[in-house]
Amino acid sequence: MPHVITQACCGDASCVYACPVNCIHPTPDEPGFGTAEMLYVDPSSCVDCGACVSACPVGAILPGHRLPENADRFVDVNAGHYGLSEDETGAPGARFPVEQHRRLPLAPIRKPKAIRGGPGRVDVAIIGSGPSSMYAADELLKQPRVHVTVYERLSTPFGLARFGVAPDHQSTRRVIDLFDDIARHPNIDIMLNTDVGEDISLDAVRARHHAVLWAGGAPTDRALPVPGVDLPGVRSATQLVGWYNAHPDFLAPEPNLSTDRVIVIGNGNVALDVARILTAEPDGLEATDISRDALTALRASTVREVVVAGRRGPEHAAFTLPELIGLADGTARVWVDPAELDRWPTPDHPDPTAAAKVALLHEISQRRRPEEPFIRLTFGRTPIEIVGDDRARGVRFRLTGSDAEETIDTGLVLTSIGYRGVRVPGLPFDETTGTVAHRAGRVVDGGDPIPGVYVTGWIKRGPSGFIGTNKTDSGETVASLLADAEAGLLPIPR
Ligand SMILES: Cc1cc2nc3c(=O)[nH]c(=O)nc-3n(C[C@H](O)[C@H](O)[C@H](O)COP(=O)(O)OP(=O)(O)OC[C@H]3O[C@@H](n4cnc5c(N)ncnc54)[C@H](O)[C@@H]3O)c2cc1C
Ligand SMILES: NC(=O)c1ccc[n+]([C@@H]2O[C@H](COP(=O)([O-])OP(=O)(O)OC[C@H]3O[C@@H](n4cnc5c(N)ncnc54)[C@H](OP(=O)(O)O)[C@@H]3O)[C@@H](O)[C@H]2O)c1
Ligand code: SF4
Ligand code: SF4
Structure with missing residues (x-):
């Protein structure tokens, strides 16, 4: 069974150079490397040599026969990149004939050139x-x-x-x-x-x-340009991440976790990170290197729901497919209201990654609403004001494609709209x-x-x-x- 790259991929391409049959793409020299959400093993070419496994610094590559259950989906994600159907991805024990290898040009390995001229040291x-x-x-x-x-x-x-x-x-x-x-x-x-x-x-x-x-x-974080953003109770994801990771610049003040609902504005991978941590089972974080103060605060948290608010539709969600798969198939409790997705037509999307994201969001929306605390993914909500007098009490959104507005109550707003x-x-x-x-x-x-x-x-x-x-x-x-x-x-x- 061919090897498979899973969600931990951080895209350094070490595996590309380790692979003797050039079956991991896109390579840094191919179009699409700069925008790829991960790298993919071509299952019809992989000869199962395992060289990529030891090259990978984050343990993202696994032999197909040793995939944990929650990584199964990545078999199709890898094969899908090469336009291979589910059947062609191989049932356990299946082998891919070597003569089927589609020999793409070998990824050039940049050999370090010794400096000849210039200063001695x-x-x-x-x-x-x-x-x-x-x-x-x-x-x-x-x-x-x-x-x-x-x-x-x-x-x-x-x-x-x-x-x-x-x-x-x-x-x-x-x-x-x-x-x-x-x-x-x-x-x-x-x-x-x-x-x-x-x-x-x-x-x-x-x-x-x-x-x-x-x-x-x-x-630093990008500033959200809406009224009310300076109210107490509005923090940036940068601050929250720094706080739970014990970054010395962000140890205090503690975020207000004595609230039913947290709203995260923006839906990139950082937004998913903070939503996962705020809804995680604290015992499950005990063995990690999360800050002990943050863990204590999370144990006392009364948060029941974290709303992740994207301003565009599901096919344009900024989070990556591997991270969404990790969220859907891991221990996180995540939900999408089916009515939320009904607002978006789902034409055949030319980009297979966007199409796979939308399909998985639909799958999540068919599940039973999880136990609290859980993450609710929402789309098409552009923030126009943080409402509140003495502190943030809600976010007023304009719903994309209409003049309709909606205010969602909250005691903590986290802006996660990118760094700067x-x-x-x-x-x-x-x-x-x-x-x-x-x-x-x-x-x-x-x-x-x-x-x-x-x-x-x-x-x-x-x-x-x-x-x-x-x-x-x-x-x-x-x-x-x-x-x-x-x-x-x-x-x-x-
Ligand atoms: C919250 C978050 C989570 C992420 N998670 C992942 C992930 O799971 N997987 C993944 O692949 N990517 C992840 N990324 C992306 C990844 O972390 C970045 O691509 C990468 O860290 C950028 O590297 P950098 O060296 O440019 O900057 P940084 O990692 O920010 O490093 C900059 C360093 O410079 C130091 N510095 C700054 N100014 C000075 C100065 N004046 N003097 C001395 N030192 C200075 C800083 O203290 C810091 O140590 C994440 C990003 C964020 C924000
Ligand atoms: N596990 C991982 O691999 C991992 C984890 C964390 C971070 N990272 C990487 O680190 C980088 C930074 O991540 P990020 O999440 O901070 O940034 P990001 O991916 O750029 O996402 C920013 C989000 O903010 C939204 N946004 C921007 N301006 C806005 C505004 N004025 N109002 C409302 N929403 C606004 C964007 O919406 P639009 O899309 O509509 O612009 C998008 O949803 C990314 O490349 C990410 O992949 C990777
Ligand atoms: S197992 Fe070998 S052939 Fe398969 S992707 Fe890894 S390095 Fe390439
Ligand atoms: S699978 Fe591993 S070695 Fe290959 S690009 Fe991803 S992180 Fe790097």
């Missing part, structure tokens, strides 16, 4: 220690002449891999083991508790290194996108590259993508940096 500073930083360091450290110093403002490294990923996604957290391995390389130093801009200036860091690579992420980068003193910043201006990772000012200054990760491309997306992103930046080193374009440290 190349000192690179990376600001931030999140996924984009660690993938960049990994790539740089393949060069024996490169020494990397990582500056991290917190006392604990690895950014959102540690302080963002939900505590009930322990397999995703395993990527931290990979980052720990990278951090053990003899040519890397990690300076914790060092905020560049506060504890040391960017100019001082630049003066000590041939190159500086900014990988500080997009640390903040201006980095000393670097050109695009206020519209919240990113540092760059060309292929070289920071540019007025169109000209600033010698020796680079950028990667969320502050480079904006706050989207999975942990592994940062690997290809950082690969591009490091390629630019190494080309500049070889061409002798890096400034000499003072």
Whole structure:
């Protein structure tokens, strides 16, 4: 039975390079890689060698015969990507004849090129220690002449891999083991508790290194532009995530969980994360590394329903299919009111992922309403006001496609409408996108590259993508940096 990629996929493409028969797609060089919600094994080509299993940092790939029951759906999700029918996905024990392999062009494996020109030793500073930083360091450290110093403002490294990923996604957290391995390389130093801009200036860091690579992420949330958003009882998902993950910036104040209903505005994967944690059985979180204060507060919570409010229709839901499958088939209690979906016509959708999301939402809507507390997914609700005098008491929505309005009562509103980068003193910043201006990772000012200054990760491309997306992103930046080193374009440290 062929191997199957499951919901824990974070898209770093390590499996692509490990697979000897090139049956995992899209590869980073194929169209669609940047927008794919996960990678997929072609079951008609997989020879069951298992090489991808050990390459995967988050344990997302399993042999088909060892799939847990709640991952069954992924057999079809993987095969569906290749247009294979259910029959062709293979019953247990079925084998796929090797001659049927559709040999697509082999994914080019980027071999690290040794730098020949430039300075003898190349000192690179990376600001931030999140996924984009660690993938960049990994790539740089393949060069024996490169020494990397990582500056991290917190006392604990690895950014959102540690302080963002939900505590009930322990397999995703395993990527931290990979980052720990990278951090053990003899040519890397990690300076914790060092905020560049506060504890040391960017100019001082630049003066000590041939190159500086900014990988500080997009640390703040986008503001919801509606009246009432500043009322007590309105928090951002960023704050809630930071609180349950014990991020030192977000330990207090505690969110108000003495309310029947929480409304989450936005329906991306972060919205699903917070909804799952707020409705989870606290005993099930006991063994995770959730903050102990948050666990105590969750035990005392009176929340009975978490409404996740998307502004567009179900086929445009921002959450990904793998996360919806995890929600539907895992321990979470999730529900969609059938009347909710009746509002949306369901034409044959040209995008199979959107079609699969809509089909699964219909399946969920046919289930019995779960026990409280549960997650209610709603669609077509654009928030127009947070109502309340002294504190938030409800959200007024306009229903998409009509002039109708609806107010839903609540004692806690969580805005989860995406993250945003903040201006980095000393670097050109695009206020519209919240990113540092760059060309292929070289920071540019007025169109000209600033010698020796680079950028990667969320502050480079904006706050989207999975942990592994940062690997290809950082690969591009490091390629630019190494080309500049070889061409002798890096400034000499003072
Ligand atoms: C809540 C949440 C959950 C997520 N869950 C998943 C998931 O389950 N699976 C998945 O694949 N992806 C997930 N993602 C996406 C993933 O976390 C991001 O793609 C990734 O973390 C972005 O990496 P980054 O290095 O650009 O930024 P970050 O991870 O934010 O790292 C930036 C680092 O820079 C440090 N820093 C910032 N400014 C300075 C400074 N001035 N000096 C020194 N250090 C500084 C910060 O402290 C931080 O450590 C999640 C994202 C969020 C927001
Ligand atoms: N498990 C995982 O793999 C995982 C977990 C967490 C995060 N991540 C990734 O991290 C990235 C960030 O996730 P995210 O959930 O913060 O962002 P996101 O996926 O961009 O979702 C943002 C949501 O906010 C909505 N929105 C934006 N502006 C709004 C407004 N003014 N009013 C109402 N709604 C508004 C968007 O609606 P529209 O779609 O209509 O614009 C969308 O539903 C994503 O790429 C995500 O996949 C991955
Ligand atoms: S088991 Fe082997 S052939 Fe199958 S996807 Fe993994 S690496 Fe490729
Ligand atoms: S996390 Fe990486 S290695 Fe694992 S399945 Fe996804 S792309 Fe492949």
